[in-house]
């Protein structure tokens with residue numbers, strides 16, 4: 001019977017877990033040992049489990065949160081001491097166990113002697129005994145009808161078996177029932193207290209969770225202390241309640257023994273389980289401690305992960321706590337069930353005693369089994385001791401690591417001290433260097449200061465001498481300053497005055513310019529009027545005569561006698577010896593044979609200048625073939641004629657007027673052959689041109705398709721003349737004959753614009769080289785030559801008719817009777833100026849043509865164009881006047897009143913010249929003139 005108790009006392013090993021607790025472990029272990037030695041007075045060891053668990057958690061938290069190297073050392077020392085103490089206690093427990101074993105053996109002999117009385121009880125309690133054998137701290141068989149508590153009772157019974165049997169025999173059945181009622185009441189009270197404790201435990205758990213969430217891991221230690229104190233208080237209350245229960249059941253010796261045995265049995269069972277759990281927990285704690293030691297080492301190296309690891313540990317502790325709570329809850333539940341079963345089995349107590357008495361053999365067997373278990377526990381204990389040694393080794397390693405770290409720290413401190421010493425030495429040297437530099441600087445500053453003082457003395461002396469100059473300069477400066485201050489005003493005033501003066505001067509200049517411009521315009525108009533008057537006085541139609549010299553090849557012929565003589569006193573008179581009769585011809589001017597091209601041009605250049613003023617001018621050469629018309633008009637390259645000289649003069653004149661006037665000079669070349677107008681500057685010289693009226697209603701004539709070239713230099717003139725000659729030569733086989741049978745016209749247009757006055761001028765200069773005027777009868781031409789001669793005669797007759805009509809102031813001037821007159825209409829009418837250069841051959845063989853040409857010229861000379869008076873000419877030419885007709889129709893021109901020449905362009909409607917109709921009229925008039933006038937055809 002005592003063997004059972006001894007076996008369960010070995011399970012007190014879990015008291016080692018309590019050793020981890022700094023405050024309570026020794027006391028608890030001592031109380032446990034006292035319990036063993038006092039035969040199991042403590043019955044509520046299973047309720048003390050939460051306290052130990054909490055204490056273990058508290059220790060873990062302490063280790064994880066507050067452990068430093070010194071604390072670890074202190075803790076290790078404490079553990080070592082407690083291990084030694086625990087070993088001593090184990091030895092004492094072994095002695096106590098052996099004593100109990102001896103008592104059980106003695107009691108076994110007594111049981112053999114009293115076997116008859118216990119047979120009945122043995123049969124009844126057969127089943128609980130079997131359950132007792134199987135019981136190893138687990139309650140898996142508690143579901144049997146007899147219950148665990150009955151087994152515990154059976155195991156406790158052998159302790160006080162003789163007294164229990166005696167009590168069962170003495171007390172009556174009624175007393176047992178009364179005791180059962182009291183036990184039920186006590187159990188009910190205990191059950192109530194257990195519930196209250198559960199509720200408090202739940203509340204404490206909730207409080208712990210709340211405080212954990214509110215205060216965090218740093219307040220966990222305080223909260224654990226609170227829980228610990230609360231647990232201590234609950235434990236005291238439980239003890240008090242148990243004491244009350246014991247006192248309440250103490251009046252019955254049998255029941256007290258039964259309860260004592262039962263409590264002892266239960267306590268041993270619970271202790272056995274508790275030790276097993278504590279062994280497992282101890283292993284786990286050893287592992288956790290190992291992890292904690294590693295974590296602490298890592299914390300020393302990685303301070304940043306310290307808080308996270310603490311949280312992990314706290315979570316682990318919480319998890320373990322919850323596990324312990326669950327286990328506690330399950331144990332409480334089992335305890336309740338056991339109590340309930342015990343309450344149900346109470347009526348059978350009377351049979352237990354008997355069963356126990358007859359169960360000695362089984363008890364021995366159970367004792368042996370308990371001893372076996374004890375041996376196993378001893379082995380487990382040795383294993384735990386081995387683990388402890390390993391843990392101690394780890395702790396030693398930790399200590400060694402800590403000592404190494406300290407050594408490193410010391411090494412670092414030494415290095416720091418050495419570095420500090422070096423630094424101090426360097427600072428000392430720098431300080432000395434600084435002092436030396438300061439001293440040198442001080443010495444140098446003193447010397448410099450001395451020099452500065454000397455300079456200062458000199459400066460002061462200079463200052464004393466410069467003060468009068470400074471005063472003078474100051475005065476000058478103030479004066480200049482005032483002047484500078486007054487300068488803007490003076491400048492503005494001067495600028496204003498200058499502006500006024502400039503404006504005044506500009507105004508005066510402008511007015512002077514206006515006056516000059518006005519005078520200029522007046523003078524220009526006056527010059528123009530004078531020039532015009534001069535031209536008018538000279539006559540709008542001037543007739544000049546040029547006698548060509550006798551060529552070298554003409555001197556040998558028989559009829560090469562020079563029949564032309566000149567008046568040395570009058571350059572306007574020409575004498576012509578015709579068949580012994582001296583004929584006198586008076587023209588505007590007669591150029592002798594030796595007259596040069598320049599002299600001829602000087603006489604005509606005034607007309608060219610009139611063209612620049614906007615007048616239309618017509619200069620044409622008239623005479624028989626070979627009389628020098630082309631020479632006079634075109635000249636030769638080395639001695640150009642009127643054409644080129646006129647253009648040169650135009651260029652020079654317009655260039656002189658260039659600042660104010662802008663002139664544009666264009667030229668065209670036209671040939672009239674057989675009454676056909678040809679463009680000599682065009683691409684197709686054979687193209688026939690026509691003369692048309694301008695469609696703008698201005699009454700001006702124009703030649704559609706006529707090519708015009710703008711010329712600005714002599715080179716341009718030469719190019720134009722070359723082009724005209726080339727085109728003229730292209731259209732004929734014999735240029736000389738062709739040129740003799742056609743009229744060549746160089747039309748020069750001068751358009752001017754005065755940019756200052758806005759005045760525009762436009763003049764036209766027609767330079768005409770007429771075809772030969774020899775008589776058809778003399779030339780004896782036939783066929784084409786006859787037609788050419790007829791055309792030439794027609795055009796020259798038309799020219800004579802026009803001039804005669806102009807001279808006669810007829811209302812109608814037959815310009816359209818020929819292409820020539822129609823083309824020269826605007827240059828023969830109005831205020832136009834006409835100059836006829838009559839070319840005369842000095843040879844006797846050409847006397848008749850010469851007489852004819854001179855008579856024609858003399859008649860033309862009497863014609864007045866425009867408003868000018870020709871009374872003088874009329875009077876002068878009364879004796880020698882003749883018709884300008886090429887056929888030498890003698891016409892007695894009456895004096896005419898100068899009236900503007902009416903040119904009825906409206907009557908010449910139509911774009912083309914109706915030569916036939918007009919010709920018939922002109923012819924009739926010519927015939928009329930021939931019949932009525934005194935002109936007659938020269939033979």
Ligand SMILES: Nc1ncnc2c1ncn2[C@@H]1O[C@H](COP(=O)(O)OP(=O)(O)OP(=O)(O)O)[C@@H](O)[C@H]1O
Nearest residue numbers: 548549624625626627628629630631739740771772
């Ligand atoms: N004033 C002059 N001085 C020198 N030579 C002259 C002069 N006038 C004409 N001649 C010469 O007389 C010749 C004929 O002159 P030019 O060809 O000019 O006559 P023309 O009247 O034009 O003949 P055509 O009617 O056939 O054209 C030329 O060789 C020319 O050099």
